[in-house]
Amino acid sequence: MLPSERPQWSALLRHFRQLESRHLREYFAEDPHRGQRFSAEAAGWYLDYSKQRITDETLRLLLELAHACGVRERSAALFRGDKVNVTEQRAALHIALRAPRGDHIDERIVVDGRNVVPDVHAELDHMAAFSSLVRAGEWKGASGKRVRNVVNIGIGGSDLGPVMAYEALRYYSDRDMTFRFVSNIDGTDFVEAVRDLAADETLFVICSKTFTTSETLANARAARQWCLQALGDRAAVSKHFVAVSTNAEEVVKFGIDADNMFGFWDWVGGRYSMDSAVGLSTMIAIGAENFRAMLAGFHAMDEHFRTAPPDRNLPWLHALMAIWNNNFLGASTSAVLPYEQYLKRFPAYLQQLVMESNGKRVTVDGAAIDYHTAPVLWGEPGTNGQHSFYQLLHQGTRFVACDFIGFCRSLSLLGDHHDLLMANLFAQSEALAFGKSSAEVAEEGVPDELVAHRTFEGNQPSNTMLSESLTPHSLGALVALYEHSVFVQGAIWNIDSFDQWGVELGKALAKRTAAELAGGSEPELTHDSSTNALIRRYRAQRAR
Ligand code: F6P
Numbered sequence: 001m002l003p004s005e006r007p008q009w010s011a012l013l014r015h016f017r018q019l020e021s022r023h024l025r026e027y028f029a030e031d032p033h034r035g036q037r038f039s040a041e042a043a044g045w046y047l048d049y050s051k052q053r054i055t056d057e058t059l060r061l062l063l064e065l066a067h068a069c070g071v072r073e074r075s076a077a078l079f080r081g082d083k084v085n086v087t088e089q090r091a092a093l094h095i096a097l098r099a100p101r102g103d104h105i106d107e108r109i110v111v112d113g114r115n116v117v118p119d120v121h122a123e124l125d126h127m128a129a130f131s132s133l134v135r136a137g138e139w140k141g142a143s144g145k146r147v148r149n150v151v152n153i154g155i156g157g158s159d160l161g162p163v164m165a166y167e168a169l170r171y172y173s174d175r176d177m178t179f180r181f182v183s184n185i186d187g188t189d190f191v192e193a194v195r196d197l198a199a200d201e202t203l204f205v206i207c208s209k210t211f212t213t214s215e216t217l218a219n220a221r222a223a224r225q226w227c228l229q230a231l232g233d234r235a236a237v238s239k240h241f242v243a244v245s246t247n248a249e250e251v252v253k254f255g256i257d258a259d260n261m262f263g264f265w266d267w268v269g270g271r272y273s274m275d276s277a278v279g280l281s282t283m284i285a286i287g288a289e290n291f292r293a294m295l296a297g298f299h300a301m302d303e304h305f306r307t308a309p310p311d312r313n314l315p316w317l318h319a320l321m322a323i324w325n326n327n328f329l330g331a332s333t334s335a336v337l338p339y340e341q342y343l344k345r346f347p348a349y350l351q352q353l354v355m356e357s358n359g360k361r362v363t364v365d366g367a368a369i370d371y372h373t374a375p376v377l378w379g380e381p382g383t384n385g386q387h388s389f390y391q392l393l394h395q396g397t398r399f400v401a402c403d404f405i406g407f408c409r410s411l412s413l414l415g416d417h418h419d420l421l422m423a424n425l426f427a428q429s430e431a432l433a434f435g436k437s438s439a440e441v442a443e444e445g446v447p448d449e450l451v452a453h454r455t456f457e458g459n460q461p462s463n464t465m466l467s468e469s470l471t472p473h474s475l476g477a478l479v480a481l482y483e484h485s486v487f488v489q490g491a492i493w494n495i496d497s498f499d500q501w502g503v504e505l506g507k508a509l510a511k512r513t514a515a516e517l518a519g520g521s522e523p524e525l526t527h528d529s530s531t532n533a534l535i536r537r538y539r540a541q542r543a544r
Contacts, residue, residue, distance in 0.1 A: 149178045149197045163349075169475060172471075179281060184215065202227075203242065205242055205281050271356055332399070337425075438452065
């Protein structure tokens with residue numbers, strides 16, 4: 001059944017019409033405790049959602065909708081290891097990747113009759129042993145020199161998580177080592193990444209769940225060629241490659257020793273894999289202990305999500321605010337604004353998590369839907385964004401739902417920078433919520449003809465997420481918060497948040513087109529007239 005056919009959806013629509021014209025200024029004036037009341041805390045994160053355009057009634061109705069849509073049951077199925085990815089008939093058990101090494105019956109997570117928790121820990125131990133060797137300088141390259149450069153080659157979930165986590169946790173990383181991430185099939189990505197690296201000190205981590213992704217394999221072949229040129233023979237090259245994959249057969253076919261492969265499982269989706277062996281580069285950068293602290297952060301949020309009542313539950317609340325903004329208030333985009341430079345790749349990471357998971361237009365049963373699903377997600381760290389696109393947030397015609405993310409303590413002590421940074425975060429959410437009325441502007445003596453230009457409507461909703469400091473633990477908890485929020489939203493929309501069929505058509509067409517670009521003789525083109533003309537023009541100009 002479509003959620004939009006449920007009486008709870010209609011009730012929310014009626015409720016929306018009643019409070020459509022109400023302003024956040026009024027809500028805060030009516031209730032001096034609103035700021036504390038609409039907040040919740042867990043796993044080291046404080047979520048303030050009081051600047052959302054909601055009342056107690058809104059929250060009650062949203063919870064009713066979520067219950068009617070079976071969010072609780074679906075979440076139980078997720079944790080049980082049911083095949084919640086229905087179109088691919090797979091479990092989505094990323095929560096098992098951070099389950100503690102427990103032997104108790106209630107700590108078992110069973111897939112097809114097998115407790116997967118020991119498998120997870122065996123692989124973590126494998127990663128830890130390897131990472132320690134590399135970090136200690138004991139993993140030697142072909143010339144006998146220590147490996148000090150790590151280049152992760154992967155794309156999508158095999159890149160965005162690792163690069164985001166490396167940047168986020170750079171403070172904790174081994175500063176004597178260099179980490180690079182190559183994803184794009186654009187040759188520039190590889191060429192620039194290795195330009196200043198010595199091959200005999202470089203380790204390539206070829207990261208691909210399927211080990212069939214064309215971009216990754218092309219870059220892996222380029223890396224092998226680059227190594228061969230510098231190091232001479234194939235045997236030498238083998239010391240410079242490891243693989244992370246679920247596909248041992250293809251890894252071996254590529255020429256990487258099965259002993260140098262780190263595995264994971266088909267119940268880990270690419271965009272949910274940064275805490276699996278896909279995080280090998282992260283572990284080499286920050287060490288096994290910090291990596292485990294990150295997993296503990298994920299797990300703390302998992303447990304909170306699993307056990308806390310929905311109205312005190314961060315992922316639930318975050319998801320309900322997203323549904324309210326997206327489906328009732330009409331927000332078309334969602335901005336993630338971390339006031340933390342180390343989180344500069346966090347919006348890019350979330351783009352895949354949110355849009356690949358929930359960018360769907362049919363229900364789990366294949367029925368067409370008549371409501372919006374995932375918003376377009378974008379973002380930049382503050383305060384940089386303030387000097388670029390915030391103008392639109394404050395005075396544009398679009399309605400954008402914002403998430404502000406900040407930390408009470410900085411990792412980079414520098415004068416009063418951190419107070420200034422956080423002052424800006426607090427100021428922005430306040431300005432967006434309350435604005436500045438034309439009366440206030442006029443009172444300041446602004447000339448009549450400029451009053452409209454200098455008025456801020458306000459009433460722009462936002463969440464603020466605060467944690468004490470950016471640590472592996474707080475990062476893990478934050479990512480898990482978003483993972484579960486995405487899940488709750490998908491459950492309400494009744495879609496499969498774990499497949500990604502939408503990426504397939506472009507892949508197939510690119511394969512066919514690549515063959516047409518490759519040949520020397522003019523191919524017979526049977527695309528539409530636009531694509532045919534573009535291909536001809538490309539071939540002609542390339543030849544010149
Ligand atoms: O094309 C999309 C996708 O399948 C993502 O879902 C995935 O994260 C990415 O490609 C990379 O896939 P792989 O890890 O199998 O190379």
